[in-house]
Amino acid sequence: MSRSDAMTNVLWLQGASCGGCTMSILESGASGWFDELRQFGVNLLWHPSVSEETGEEAVDILQSVLEGRVRLDLLLLEGSVARGPNDTGRFNMLAGTNRSIYRWMLDLAPHAGYVIAVGSCAAYGGVPAAGSNPTDAVGLQFEGTDGGGALGAAFRSRLGLPVINVAGCAPHPGWMMETILALTARDIAASDLDGYGRPKFVANHLAHHGCSRNEFYEFKASAESMSERGCLMEHLGCKATQAVGDCNQRSWNGGGSCTKGGYACIACTSPGFEGAQNFLATAKLAGIPVGLPTDMPKAWFVALAALSKSATPRRVRLNATADHVVVPPGRTTTKTKP
Amino acid sequence: MTRITIGPFNRVEGDLEVRLDVESGRVMRAEVTAPLYRGFEQILEGRPPLDALALAPRICGICSVSQSVAAAAALREAMAIEAAPNGLLATNIAHAAENAADHLTHFYIFFMPDFAREAYAGHGWHAATRERFAATRGSAARDALPARARLLETMGIIAGKWPHSLAFQPGGTTRAIDLGERVRLLSITTAFRSFLERIVFADSLENVLTIASADELDRWRDGRGGDFAHFLRLADGLALSVLGRGTGLMMSYGAYHGSDGELFPRGLFGPRAAIEPLPLTQITEDVSHAWMRESSVDPAHSSTVPDPDKPAAYSWCKAPRLSGQPIEVGAIARQTVAGQALIADLVSVSGTNVRNRVIARLIETARIALAMEQWTRALRLSEPFCHNSRDIPNGSYVGLVEAARGSLGHWMAVRDGRIERYQIIAPTTWNFSPRDSFDVGGPLEQALVGTDVGDAGARAVAIQHIVRSFDPCMVCTAH
Secondary structure, eight states: OOHHHHSEEEEEEESBOOSHHHHHHTTOSTTOHHHHHHHTTEEEEEOTTTOSOOTHHHHHHHHHHHTTSSOEEEEEEESBEEOOSTTSOTTBEETTTTEEHHHHHHHHGGGEEEEEEEHHHHHHOOGGGSTTOTTOEEOSSEETTEEOTTTOTTOOOTTSOOOEEEOOSSOOHHHHHHHHHHHHTTOOOGGGBOTTSOBHHHHTSBTTTTOTTHHHHHTTOBOOSTTOOSBSSSSSOOOTTTSBOOTTTSOBTTTBOTTTTTSOOOOTTSTTGGGOSOTTSOOEETTEESOOOTTSOHHHHHHHHHHHHHTOOHHHHHHHTOSSOSSOOOOOOOOOOO | OEEEEEOSOOSSBSOOEEEEEEETTEEEEEEEEOOBOOOHHHHHTTSOGGGHHHHGGGGOSSSHHHHHHHHHHHHHHHHTOOOOHHHHHHHHHHHHHHHHHHHHIIIIIIIGGGGGSGGGTTSTTHHHHHHHHSTTTSTHHHHHHHHHHHHTHHHHHHTSSSSSOSOEETTEESSOOOHHHHHHHHHHHHHHHHHIIIIISSSOHHHHTTOOSHHHHHHHHTTOOSHHHHHHHHHHHTTGGGSSOOOSOEEEOOEEEETTEEEEOOEEEOTTSSEEOOOGGGEEEEOTTBSBOOOOSSTTTOOOOBOTTOTTOOBSSOEEEETTBOOBOSHHHHHHHTTOHHHHHHHHHHOSOHHHHHHHHHHHHHHHHHHHHHHHHHOOTTSOSBOOOOOOOSEEEEEEEEETTEEEEEEEEEETTEEEEEEEEOHHHHHTOOOOTTOOOOHHHHHHTTOBOTTTGGGOHHHHHHHHHTOOBHHHHHO
16 A cells, blocks of 8 residues: 555645644644654645645645545645635735635645635634725635635535534644544544534633633622733623633643633634624623623623622632732631640 | 746745746846735724734734734834833743744744755765755654744743734733743743754854854864754855845844843944944835835835736735835844844855855844843742733824844824724835835845756755745735
């Protein structure tokens, strides 16, 4: 059996991208990403940031996939598909080919065993689709929350799945690698994806789960300014109770997360997150945050919040608006008899 | 005359196309194209100014912190506040981690693999170089990628995550560091130093930084292990010091701001080969060969509107000029302007070229590794990390920083609490600019002219070395 028959052939392309998903996945693996791929039998056919082949050598690889000379198991796109101007894709040409990434993806996707959208741009359009969306940027199979996108809602890859959306801006390296490696074993079925095509092993959690500010959240003891320790939901824009992701159950860069870092979750795993404004301030109606947890009756939330606020321990209240712990947890003093 | 097109020009950040007119095996003219436009300046217009902190970093996944810090600097000027000294230190530590990680990524993942190509199979050094540096297969990546990941754990402590963090605010950083975390930061910088001393330099950083001239560097290199000496031997064998010569004009906006100035100062390395004050008001952008509509040449007053069918245009990149001249930016410019002894000597002997650009990056990496240790120790743990303000009056503001690849500027105009205009000139906008209205090419276009490609045409490996020696960031270039 030739090398490429025994292995999983992976092709990674970049569209209207910042390259951040690649920068993130390069953190993967105890002995480096390349070693980790090899250990799992992944043959990286080509990746724009890391492969030796350049220019016509790279185009030959893409052409060999189109002509069926090389089997394509996983096709990954990082970055949105810029369809503009006027559906020509000219805002994002693949250099040296006189063809747009839009065109290349339409042609390559039917050859792929699975198609993975790496990051929220490739999944839903992401940041390039913000505001006036100057380049008519969309995701591979979604345009924001609407199905469709570049490939169309009906698209299914050779092995029968819709595009698998590893959302996030940028996604955790583990989300990408675990999806890739699960697919090398054909271990993801349609039922393993949520309504926005996200793997459920990530999307069944909320970014809020495991937040280190949990005690402040319980008492609605809120930070009022950046760098304060309290809950970021009431005033500083945090959407972690509405955004999917196991962000606070993993460690980012050895132990971080957005909320641990002291700033709001901006729901970067959600389609359309880029459309928000005032990311670091909570939108409110009559003093009550608009974006409350979706599956909880609002009246109950408000009532519980009022109750917990009135029950807030002094320690929690004071620490919430300080950037260092000003009141440490009390000690239970047990007197020992002489 | 034959025209050859090279693309996708990979192992750079983003995508790139280079077209060369070749006669008798020699490049007569070069055109450099940034083939991607996303429209960040248009996206930012009309938004609340603080939204730049969330969106601007997403211009670039490899220099995300630089984009954050530039936006934060413009907003700081708008708010007329001072950042908390701890916030400046923490920003510097994180920014240095990103820049050092970028220098490593460039050296190990983007640049060195070209020497492992079959084109060099006849050279005595090729087998060892291929074993060490071949793309995705070489042993060096097994050292460099884990070291990079460990260095980026700095971000987990200071910035929550990388890339794309909201930790960098006009008034400082969003997370106070405690004693345990300071020790963890020191442990990361110590591990990074150890990687540099064992794997890259095979010498202590202090020793490396005593090398003050081209001659001393030759002596230091002889018989030395490590990847830097490996590169220096290749550079000599392949005469990389005469490849990809720049025009000699360089600048730096000044890097790593502290309460008492900058680690690397601001300045211009001008036509008299001396360091001069940088005339910031002389920065303009020309769109004669960009798919962009004419606007003001002053970034403080211009806007960006694509014009995809414009005749004579060939890139989404505008052409920035300083006093009408193209300028080279990057580590070599920063270290020349800073008067770093070795780099100043190399530049005085052979100017900017493939070899000297790479040396400057690694020497700078040694310098910032030492600075990271000092900044970490200088944090005053009981004091604030962030000063807060939300008041942004109408006006025009600018944030100037040094990214890994060179000078990065954000020009922001605010009106009635909204961004009226936003202009970004990134390092590779300078280095890979197209021609201007006087038909003067950008630094890379000029550096490619005269290169001998022989019969290899588009496969000439010399072109690969020249282009990658600038460490282009194409996603930043047109943004």
